[in-house]
Amino acid sequence: MSLVIKDLTKKYAQQLAVNHISFTAKKGEILGFLGPNGAGKSTTMKIATCYLPSTAGTVTVCGYDVQTHPLEVRQKIGYLPEHNPLYLDMYVREYLQFMGKLYGLTGQHLQQRTKDMIDLCGLEREQHKLLGALSKGYRQRVGLAQAFIHDPEVLILDEPTTGLDPNQILEIRQVIKQISKDKTVVFSTHIMQEVKALCDRVVIINLGQIVADKPIQELALQEEQRIIVEVATPITEIALAALQGLAEKLVIELIDLQKVRIRATQATDIRPLVSQWAMQQQLPLIEMRKEETTLEKVFYELTR
Numbered sequence: 001m002s003l004v005i006k007d008l009t010k011k012y013a014q015q016l017a018v019n020h021i022s023f024t025a026k027k028g029e030i031l032g033f034l035g036p037n038g039a040g041k042s043t044t045m046k047i048a049t050c051y052l053p054s055t056a057g058t059v060t061v062c063g064y065d066v067q068t069h070p071l072e073v074r075q076k077i078g079y080l081p082e083h084n085p086l087y088l089d090m091y092v093r094e095y096l097q098f099m100g101k102l103y104g105l106t107g108q109h110l111q112q113r114t115k116d117m118i119d120l121c122g123l124e125r126e127q128h129k130l131l132g133a134l135s136k137g138y139r140q141r142v143g144l145a146q147a148f149i150h151d152p153e154v155l156i157l158d159e160p161t162t163g164l165d166p167n168q169i170l171e172i173r174q175v176i177k178q179i180s181k182d183k184t185v186v187f188s189t190h191i192m193q194e195v196k197a198l199c200d201r202v203v204i205i206n207l208g209q210i211v212a213d214k215p216i217q218e219l220a221l222q223e224e225q226r227i228i229v230e231v232a233t234p235i236t237e238i239a240l241a242a243l244q245g246l247a248e249k250l251v252i253e254l255i256d257l258q259k260v261r262i263r264a265t266q267a268t269d270i271r272p273l274v275s276q277w278a279m280q281q282q283l284p285l286i287e288m289r290k291e292e293t294t295l296e297k298v299f300y301e302l303t304r
Contacts (some may be wrong), residue, residue, distance in 0.1 A: 001026050002154050002184035003048065005222045008057035015287075017043045019055065019208035025201075030185045032199035034218075036303050040208040042189045045156050046069070048186075051121050062153050068121055076102065078147035082158040086139055088132035092123055095131060096145055103150035117145040120175060136163035144172065144240065148179060155179070157187035160192065173197055182230040192295040206303040219298050226291040229274055232284035239281040246273045261291075 001141055001210045003025040004090040010018040018040040035041045046052040048059050050070040058065060064072040087095060100110045121141040126134060131142060140163055145153060160170045160176070176185060176198060189195065191262050195202060195216065202219055204212040212219070234257040243260070244252060247270055251263040264270045271288060291297075 003062045006058045009055045011055045021210050030180045032195045033188045035205040039205045069093040078145045078152035080147045080157045084143035086131045090275045094128045099146040100149045121145040137168045154184045203260045211302045230287040
């Protein structure tokens with residue numbers, strides 16, 4: 001595994017920001033690291049990139065522990081923080097070359113990597129401009145370019161599309177997809193469309209603890225099994241008990257006397273069973289529909 005986080009804990013005085021979390025990320029994987037504001041995402045990322053010490057637990061990057069081998073970790077990792085720090089009085093090409101030199105790049109290799117990053121991040125027309133003269137979207141592209149310039153094995157991106165317009169977001173998604181083929185990418189975002197478009201797997205953190213660690217397909221499936229059933233006459237306790245007995249692992253919520261919400265935690269389509277139940281209980285069926293499938297709802301229920 002390129003990134004291994006084990007039993008990680010971080011305290012600020014009496015505040016427990018990260019509470020014994022563990023997860024991994026492997027080469028070729030795009031991992032979405034999600035959570036509400038204050039959940040502990042940025043703290044975890046800062047620890048993984050050697051910007052903050054942990055209180056307990058371990059983080060290893062490509063086999064190197066962030067506490068005992070921070071220089072080796074920094075060579076293996078590229079980081080774009082949430083608030084992109086740039087030297088605004090430097091020019092784009094000058095800044096990228098400066099960052100490359102910090103990572104030990106020299107000569108022709110430095111020139112080639114600078115050119116490659118300018119091409120990859122769409123900075124050709126902006127490369128001779130001052131960073132202070134760039135729009136927020138182009139500053140974000142420069143931040144991505146500096147994170148990639150030393151060709152790291154692991155990329156940690158904290159809300160990389162913040163401030164970008166829709167066209168720029170699509171372009172940055174393509175960049176992330178392109179570079180993820182032979183790298184490990186961990187990124188945080190609050191935009192669920194990005195998660196669906198990019199992620200292979202999702203880790204959701206809330207109040208410093210992991211509440212979900214699943215492939216993106218399983219998270220989507222969790223919503224697809226929600227249906228609303230409305231019948232013409234009141235639903236009795238006997239009818240509810242019969243509904244509960246239709247299949248294993250059903251979660252049933254009585255919305256009102258004639259309407260129920262049913263969640264099936266299995267992949268089987270339960271609608272035929274529900275139709276049969278309504279007939280057996282002599283409950284004329286008025287409506288049966290799937291609730292809208294959204295990752296936003298999954299996120300809300302896991303973190304509310």
